[in-house]
Amino acid sequence: MNNSVFFGALTVAGLAAGAAAAGTLDDVKARDKLNCGVTTGLVGFAAPNANGEWEGFDVAICRAVAAAVLGDPTKVEFVPTTGKTRFTALASGEIDLLARNTTWTFSRDVDLKFEFVGVNYYDGQGFMVPKELGVSSAKELDGATVCIQTGTTTELNLADFFRSNNISYEPVPIETNAEAQQQYLAGACDVYTTDASGLAATRATFDDPTAHAVLPEIISKEPLGPLVRHGDSEWGDVARWTLNALIAAEELGVTSANLSEMASGTGNPEINRLLGTEGNLGEMLGLEADWALKALSVGGNYGEVFAKNIGEDTPIGLARGLNAQWTNGGLLYAPPFR
Amino acid sequence: MSTLTDPPKESFRLSMLIHDTRYRSLTFQAIAAVVLALCIWYLGNNLIQNLRAAGLNISYGFLADPAGYDINQRLVEYDSQSSHARAALVGVLNTLLVAVLACITATIFGVIAGVLRLSQNWLVSKVMAVYVEIFRNIPVLIWIIIIFTIMTAVLPGPREFRGDDATSSMLFDAFAFTNRGIYTPAPYFERGIFGSVTLNWLLVVAVLVGSFLGARKINTWATAKQEATGLRPNTLPIILGVWLVPVLLLMLIMGLSWEMPELKGFNFSGGIKIGGPLIALWFALSIYTGAFIAENVRSGIQAISKGQSEAAAALGLRQGRIMNLVILPQALRVIIPPLISQFLNITKNSSLAIAVGYADITATLGGITLNQTGRAIECVLLLMLFYLTASLLISMGMNIYNSSVKLKER
Helix, strand or coil: CCHHHHHHHHHHHHHHHCCCCCCHHHHHHHHCCEEEEECCCECCCEEECCCCCEECHHHHHHHHHHHHHHCCCCCEEEEECCCCCHHHHHHCCCCCEEEEEEECCHHHHHCCCEEECCCCEEECEEEEEEHHHCCCCHHHCCCEEEEEECCCHHHHHHHHHHHHCCCCEEEEEECCHHHHHHHHHHCCCCEEEEEHHHHHHHHHCCCCHHHEEECCCCCCCEEEEEEEECCCHHHHHHHHHHHHHHHHHHHHCCCCCCHHHHHCCCCCHHHHHHHCCCCCHHHHHCCCCCHHHHHHHHHCCHHHHHHHHCCCCCCCCCCCHHHCEHHHCCCECCCCCC | CCCCCCCCCCCCCCCHHHHCHHHHHHHHHHHHHHHHHHHHHHHHHHHHHHHHHCCCCCCCHHHHCECCCCCCCCCCCCCCCCEHHHHHHHHHHHHHHHHHHHHHHHHHHHHHHHHHHCCCCHHHHHHHHHHHHHHHCCCHHHHHHHHHHHHHHHCCCHHHHCCCCCCCCCECCCEEEECCEEEECEEEECCCCCCCHHHHHHHHHHHHHHHHHHHHHHHHHHHHHHHHHCCCCCCHHHHHHHHHHHHHHHHHHHCEEEECCEEECCEEECCEEEEHHHHHHHHHHHHHHHHHHHHHHHHHHHCCCHHHHHHHHHCCCCHHHHHHHHHHHHHHHHHHHHHHHHHHHHHHHHHHHHHHCCCCHHHHHHHHHHHHHCCHHHHHHHHHHHHHHHHHHHHHHHHHHHHHHCCCCC
């Protein structure tokens, strides 16, 4: 028999057998490592620092989940994924959690069979142009060449926006943010479009960020959040409530500064339940009682993570805007820990 | 006395399937066939069961849905409301375009480099050796990216053509070399014979085909005359006339004009745009595969025994004619078969197009459509079917050509 046929057959069998098994929580515990899918590099959200350690807003989610499940925020294997490879990586079980500023849409949730565990950043698609072009509105972009990351929702929004405004454009599809940045700076395209947060993050890495402007139009809703595979609700709950714990902690005033003090018990029963000194929420999740405490001890609550990675004091300089707590007029609203 | 008797008639026994050499090979082939069929059945069944378990079903209904995305280079009508099938068709045409262009230029580069590598001139042959070794030993993906990066970095953006103190200007006011592509004037007819543009161009093609047939007739006539009298009439002016006069006349009648590219808004508009990604991909595939073809050509030429060129020289033929009339026709027999696989390589390597944002079939059907619909298995099966069909067709065409040049044995 022909050898290549045999090996080809083995490969197909391997692919076919790769269907995801249930019990991701047990798998992660047994492996003692969380496989977390992130971007290939978007400063502020997920990028390796000078020491080669991954850091950023999305990375913080991975680390918080690893701390909650395994008790150690460093037990994470970061898997860089592109817009095209991310869903295959998650569906095939290569990664346990995808935290890669991914937009929560109906078809991804229902048709692609994923489960979004919440929203960690409310975003919208924007445009960045060099100031020297003198463009002040996206509607003046008739005939422009637009760099766009392929395999993302932004690609479809862009087509819709230009069609509904009856203006033309020429798309330049690009695989990663780094390539897009290079093309944009070389002038191969006039405009770069992606989520407004991504634009701010990209602009922050330019030699002269002030020479580029983000146009006022936000042409879509992009609720970005971490996601897991469909059909493993136990693992989905772990990821969902870790994110909620970070958000609730900010609302309840639990910060990394007062964390150890509060962990010894407070007068607020909700804080006690969150930090595991009262009730058995951790046990219900299949985790230790102090799971949320560990998750919060990594980088503090949601507000602290935001401020440290992408907030106004960082080069990226994003305002809280929609991502403020509901008590401050934002959309962040964690369900009660009860 | 001897009598002839029939040999004892052996009845067929089951053990003969193993021990009798007449049946043994059949037995093993049958066993192998059954095992192979079982393997295929197992894999197919496994796939279907796993897909069912994952709640997925194979369906091609998505091909009729609106694609929702735009493509920058399209040879047929397409917009974001066209179907995924239409987007795939745009991709197929783009793949075929770059594959055909690259096959032609790679062959030209390859033949020139292969012949020059055997040159007596030390410098020329060494330069060609360096070309071959550098280009075929670095992966084609890297060449594609290098060329594209150089193009975007070195050539000026459209912005630099603007204003009175523009830093760049158009060549002859007709060609613009920008980092987004090359803009050239586009020909059009002011008073076409037919209403439709396509029909007018088809007429031009028909005239050219007629010229081709005419030129062939003249060649046959000249060859016949040469064989009869030993003297070949000078056909060059007649053939030039046959090629040029009818076409120029037609162009004059239909009023050929040129639409010049002009800087309007963000980009040049009007004229023909040859996109940067196409140029980078085309050029990279050509020089990379050209290096392989050069080696094929060199080996083909060296396979012809030295006696052939010496005999030709003894007859008084010049170097150029020895190469064209004696060596190359014989070398083609050795060159064509490996050339087929180089053409197949070009077609398959064109799937690296997405690295520079060229919208080939892998980028549209296997990239954006796959990603937006999540129909990975369906899309990949279609991609496989396309590349298989294209490769088999190229093989078939080249095999037909090969049998026309190979040694005719009687």
